[in-house]
Amino acid sequence: MLTPQQVHVVVLGGGAAGLFCAMIAAQRGRSVVVVDHARQLGEKIRISGGGRCNFTNLNSGANHYLSNNPRFTISALARFTPHHFMDLLSRHGIQYLEKGQGQLFCQGSAHQVVDMLIQECRQANVQLHPSSKIESVRRQGDYFLVKGDGFFWQCQSLVVATGGPSLPKLGASDYGMALARSFGLQVVPPRPGLVPLTFNDWSTSRFASLSGVSLQAAVSLGSHTYQDGLLFTHKGLSGPAILQISSHWHPGSPIQVNLLPGVELLFHLKEARRNNRGLLPTLSSHLPRRLVDILCQGQVPRLADMNDERLLALVQSIQQATFTPSGQQGYGKAEVTVGGVDTSQLSSKTMAVLTIPNLYFVGEVVDVTGELGGYNLQWAWSSGYAAGCHA
Numbered sequence: 001m002l003t004p005q006q007v008h009v010v011v012l013g014g015g016a017a018g019l020f021c022a023m024i025a026a027q028r029g030r031s032v033v034v035v036d037h038a039r040q041l042g043e044k045i046r047i048s049g050g051g052r053c054n055f056t057n058l059n060s061g062a063n064h065y066l067s068n069n070p071r072f073t074i075s076a077l078a079r080f081t082p083h084h085f086m087d088l089l090s091r092h093g094i095q096y097l098e099k100g101q102g103q104l105f106c107q108g109s110a111h112q113v114v115d116m117l118i119q120e121c122r123q124a125n126v127q128l129h130p131s132s133k134i135e136s137v138r139r140q141g142d143y144f145l146v147k148g149d150g151f152f153w154q155c156q157s158l159v160v161a162t163g164g165p166s167l168p169k170l171g172a173s174d175y176g177m178a179l180a181r182s183f184g185l186q187v188v189p190p191r192p193g194l195v196p197l198t199f200n201d202w203s204t205s206r207f208a209s210l211s212g213v214s215l216q217a218a219v220s221l222g223s224h225t226y227q228d229g230l231l232f233t234h235k236g237l238s239g240p241a242i243l244q245i246s247s248h249w250h251p252g253s254p255i256q257v258n259l260l261p262g263v264e265l266l267f268h269l270k271e272a273r274r275n276n277r278g279l280l281p282t283l284s285s286h287l288p289r290r291l292v293d294i295l296c297q298g299q300v301p302r303l304a305d306m307n308d309e310r311l312l313a314l315v316q317s318i319q320q321a322t323f324t325p326s327g328q329q330g331y332g333k334a335e336v337t338v339g340g341v342d343t344s345q346l347s348s349k350t351m352a353v354l355t356i357p358n359l360y361f362v363g364e365v366v367d368v369t370g371e372l373g374g375y376n377l378q379w380a381w382s383s384g385y386a387a388g389c390h391a
């Protein structure tokens with residue numbers, strides 16, 4: 001019978017959270033192995049932030065995370081902050097810049113962040129095993145046994161960092177959530193987040209011809225409002241404001257869209273009517289012309305002929321529009337997975353499972369999902385750090 005190789009820690013998944021956790025644990029003198037089925041480690045980091053890696057957000061705090069218990073994030077975020085990660089980048093000579101709303105990006109390429117993590121792991125003697133298929137994971141006495149294609153390890157601590165199923169073409173899977181269930185843990189049902197929304201019959205709707213048009217908008221659902229870019233696509237709506245709201249969206253819920261936030265449109269239209277200006281030029285000075293044409297539906301009434309009631313109806317169609325998406329574009333287009341391992345079963349200080357000694361879950365596999373803007377990677381670093389200090 002094959003004898004397992006003994007190590008202190010096995011980390012399943014070599015993405016942002018797994019690599020960071022492995023690095024921290026190994027720096028404490030633990031022998032650490034990272035196993036990942038993808039050919040390259042840290043693939044999502046490489047493509048993050050459009051290739052520039054929006055690696056953190058200076059405003060990171062529990063209010064920017066979705067979870068059944070957003071307060072779960074407080075401890076880990078306080079122990080490993082955006083400034084700690086910035087210090088690490090600076091020690092590696094990696095330059096970064098702020099692009100507004102506290103979002104920090106690499107000045108160069110996202111590859112620098114992956115290279116840095118791999119270099120730190122190698123320096124701390126982490127064994128990295130990409131292209132490695134995990135066949136079985138089980139608990140035996142006080143240890144875990146991890147078996148796969150060409151490896152068999154026995155470890156004291158097992159860290160699950162396999163992320164969520166968003167973007168399967170990069171190796172993403174629901175493995176970690178299935179493993180959690182096999183250990184008897186509850187999983188908040190996962191769904192795609194930060195994902196474009198779709199609409200039935202969009203291609204035949206009056207909005208179909210707007211594909212490619214973008215503008216600033218305020219999009220609301222319940223108590224959540226995001227003001228940012230909105231993009232019309234050939235399937236529906238996208239852009240940062242829509243991606244943000246999509247993480248809160250459930251099938252059947254309507255979303256409210258203000259296509260002209262912060263503008264007193266009714267006032268401007270009344271002014272224009274008084275000054276004998278036309279409707280088209282007035283609307284076009286605030287909105288993209290193609291959108292104005294669609295809103296007026298080919299019939300452009302004279303402003304002088306529009307009474308206050310008609311003006312108000314027009315303003316409402318622009319500033320209080322309601323859309324009910326029929327769906328979203330799925331895990332193939334989603335930047336994150338909402339849901340995951342229920343935080344009520346984990347220690348918020350160490351990410352350890354409360355009922356199973358030395359089993360940890362970190363990163364996106366946990367029911368913690370950040371808003372757009374660097375919050376997800378900060379969660380990967382902070383939760384990875386928390387587990388890395390204890391595993």
Ligand SMILES: Cc1cc2nc3c(=O)[nH]c(=O)nc-3n(C[C@H](O)[C@H](O)[C@H](O)COP(=O)(O)OP(=O)(O)OC[C@H]3O[C@@H](n4cnc5c(N)ncnc54)[C@H](O)[C@@H]3O)c2cc1C
Binds near residue numbers: 015044336
């Ligand atoms: C296009 C895109 C852009 C993004 N941009 C940003 C951004 O700029 N800023 C930001 O904060 N967030 C961004 N995100 C989100 C962020 O990348 C993730 O939240 C973060 O990478 C999650 O880290 P993780 O380590 O938990 O999971 P991942 O980074 O997904 O790592 C999980 C690892 O586990 C491996 N794995 C999965 N299943 C198995 C299995 N069965 N066996 C072995 N290995 C397995 C995977 O190959 C992967 O390497 C972006 C996401 C996408 C998709």
